[in-house]
Amino acid sequence: MARERAGKGDSGPDPATVKREKEKARQLRSTSWWQALVQKGVCHYCGKTFAAEEITMDHVVPLSRGGRSTKGNIVPACKECNTKKKHATPVDMILSGDLNKPLDL
Numbered sequence: 001m002a003r004e005r006a007g008k009g010d011s012g013p014d015p016a017t018v019k020r021e022k023e024k025a026r027q028l029r030s031t032s033w034w035q036a037l038v039q040k041g042v043c044h045y046c047g048k049t050f051a052a053e054e055i056t057m058d059h060v061v062p063l064s065r066g067g068r069s070t071k072g073n074i075v076p077a078c079k080e081c082n083t084k085k086k087h088a089t090p091v092d093m094i095l096s097g098d099l100n101k102p103l104d105l
């Protein structure tokens with residue numbers, strides 16, 4: 001079922017999918033891939049370096065918008081950028097592109 005981009009008020013992906021993706025994100029946290037990013041501490045958005053405990057895991061396309069927990073969709077972000085991003089996601093930009101393209105793993 002190919003759901004076209006909805007302008008607004010979309011109900012989003014089904015809860016089971018979101019739950020599964022959240023679980024995947026949790027598993028990714030313990031990978032050496034993620035640990036290395038945390039240790040580097042470079043925020044994907046502002047490019048500054050932070051202490052490991054300041055780095056949060058951020059979904060470029062939020063799960064609530066159909067994003068997935070893949071290495072291509074998860075970036076390290078400082079708390080400030082993560083908070084800011086909640087107010088302005090690039091989702092509209094992304095939705096106008098090709099979301100179905102497999103992310104680079």
Ligand SMILES: [Zn+2]
Binds near residue numbers: 081
């Ligand atoms: Zn930042």
